[in-house]
Amino acid sequence: MSEHHSTLGRTVMVVPTYNEAGNIAWIIERLRTAQPLVDVLVVxxxxxxxxxxxxxQIALADQQVHVLHRTAKGGLGAAYLAGFRWALEAGYDVIGEMDADGSHQPEQLARLLAGLEDADLVIGSRWVPGGSVVNWPWQREALSRGGNLYVRLLLGITVRDATAGYRLFRRSTLERIHLDEVRSTGYVFQTDLVTRTLQAGLVVREVPIEFVERIRGESKMSGQVAVESLKRITWWGLRQRWNQIKGRPQAASTRELQATR
Incomplete structure (x- = not known):
């Protein structure tokens, strides 16, 4: 059993859910066992x-588990933003993201916690050396690898898995990247926050993880969702490059781009 690094301070993992009745108790138990000092916020x-x-019911029995109820399905990014705001108000020092379906293994959270010691954002990456995926068809792996290559080329960043959702942010990172200006609600939200962190001059580190395709319930990711995310990234990237050519300030450019989404 590997507990989180006390030097990082209070840590909470934000876990967004929609129809995960078959997974939520299982994943919380694994997380609480792997990292007993880490709290959980289900959104x-x-x-x-x-x-x-x-x-x-789990929260009633465990004071380190909290639940935030939203009245409608508003998208992955909207759920995370609500969770981030809750965690910031609650005074957490480290705020993380992970899926409820077991694809992000709690037993590997120690890798991310160690990586955050000298970083501002740590990403559990499938596409760095040592990273891998389990039970994915080749078409889905090609789509993810190709999409991330496209993101790197279009946005001019070096992060190899900018779409990944297993992450840890320092509190100071979320406070600097202007969450109140974020308009992304779907899967493009992940790329949005990576780019904002880099534009703020902060350190993004990737650590390898083994991503395991869910075995229970239905995936929220589809080809249609992935294509829509790439369309949004294309529009964002082209506008960003155009503003760079025109010599406009990056911060103003980012705000304008968000307003177009």
């Missing part, structure tokens, strides 16, 4: 299958 978007009620 449930009004799941009709009772996910929120299950999380409430």
């Amino acid at each position: 449930d978007d009004g799941s009709p299958d009772g996910t929120g009620a299950i999380a409430d």
Whole structure:
């Protein structure tokens, strides 16, 4: 059992859910076992299958588990933003992201915590040396690898897995990247926050993880969702490059780009 580094301060993992009744108790138990000092915040978007009620029962029995209920399904990014705001108000020093379906293994969270010692944002990466995926068809791996290559080329960044959702932010990072200006609500949200962190001059580190495709429930990712995310990134990247050519300040450029989404 590997506990988190006390030098990082209070840590909470934000876990967004929609219809994860078959997974939520299982993933919370794994997380609490792997990292007993790390708290959990479940952000449930009004799941009709009772996910929120299950999380409430767990929270009643464990004071390190919290639940934030949202009334409608508003998208992954919107759920994370709500969770981040809650965590910042609660005074956490480190705020993380992870999926509820087991694809992000709690047993590997120690790698991210160690990486955050000298970084501002740590990403659990599938596409750095040592990273891998399990049970993915080749088409989905090609789409993810190709999409991330496209992001690197278009946005001019070096992060190899900018779309990954297993992350740890320092509190100071979230306070500097202007969360109140973020308009991304879908999967493009992940790329948005990476880019904002880099533009703020902060350190982004990637550590290898093994990503495991869910075995219970239905995936929220589809080809249509991935294509829509790439469309948004294309528009964002082209506008960003145009503003750079025109010599406009980066901060102003970012705000304008967000307003177009």
